Amino acid sequence: MSATTTNADLLIPICRFLLYETYFDDYVEIMPLEEVATLRDRAFEVMTGDSARPDEIGMFRQMEIARKEWIANGMPQFWIERMAKGFWEFITYGIMEETHFKLTQTYPTLARYLLIRSHSIGQLAYGNMIDPALGSALPEHIHKHPAIQRVLFLHSIIIGIQNDFASIRKEMATENENFNIILLLHHTHHLSLEDALIKAMAIHDDFVAELEDISQCLPDFGPYQKEAENYVYHAKLMITGLNEWYYSSGTKRYAPEGFATPKYGVQGEKPLDFEVKHIRQD
Structure with missing residues (x-):
């Protein structure tokens, strides 16, 4: 997902971020929300300047190390704060809002699902790892522009739907893992699983088309035009890179034993009686 990064000193903290983000997601599975909020707030403190305590779980030490590595390689404080805020929002608007639906085994509307899933x-x-991958931070006024924010939403939800395809077999065999666009369409739109797959892919393709349209007509960012264009290019490159990892790397991440064990119990198993075929459109 950082295919053009050749500086190992920058790639190492990017990899740390991916690992502790993934670990956090699995670790807090069905955890009471007040406990999740405590971990979330502590993560923000460590990511923005605090030192991890010896008695804290290891991901906080990794956050501290990554922060120091980014600063040592010239990433500015405004980006450190942006990155930490993004992680806080991932937990608050993503993980914590998913929890209700996982615990109650219910589904939101499609529109609400897309908002939650994007986080x-x-x-x-x-x-936010695009910036250190490129060796510099996109200025705040450009990062906040609606066109860039829409690009980031689209690249996130496209990856979310890709993930739903990659993990559907595993999630159907796991309790409390119903937050998947295919299952949502199957249950709330009363579609067969095969038709739900087709509709989910159509939604995905519409988002891809919108992302391409925006990327072909970006605003005038003045002296930062090349930087903005390169930023958007790498947002798209992340989508391609992750999709290749899902289907070409041999990862065991989505095998039944692939998730880290959550703090609050191991999920049970449910039978899976259909085959998922990934539809790839070049």
Whole structure:
């Protein structure tokens, strides 16, 4: 997902971020929300300047190390704060809002699902890794522009839907893992699983088309035009890179034993009686 990064000193903290973000997501599975909020707030403190205590779980030490590595390699404080805020929002608007639906085994509307999923997949937070991958931070006024924010939403929800395809077999065999667009369409739109797959892919393709349209007609960012264009290019490159990892790397992440064990119990198993075929459109 950082395919053009050749500086190992920058790639190492990017990898740390991916690892502790993934670990956090699995670790807090069905955890009481007040406990999640405590971990979330502590993560923000460590990511913005605090030192991890010896008695704290290891991901906080990794956050501290990554922060120091980024600063040592020239990443500015405004980006450190942006990155930490993105992680806080990943937990608050993603993980914590998913929890109700996982615990009650219910589904939101499709529109609400897309809002939550764009955060809970963690890609809005991980998208901040584009900056260190390129060796500099996109200025705040450009990063906040609606066109760039829409690009980031689209690249996040596209990856979220990709993830739903990659993990559907595993999630159907796991309790409390119903937050998947295919299952949502199957249950709330009363579609067969095969038709739900087709509709989910159509939604995905519409988002891809919108992302391409925006990327072909970006605003005038003046002296930062090349930087903005390169930023958007790398947001798109992350989508391609992750999709290749899902289907070409041999990862065991989405095998039944692939998740880290959550603090509050191991999920049970449910039978899976259909085959998922990934529809790839070049």
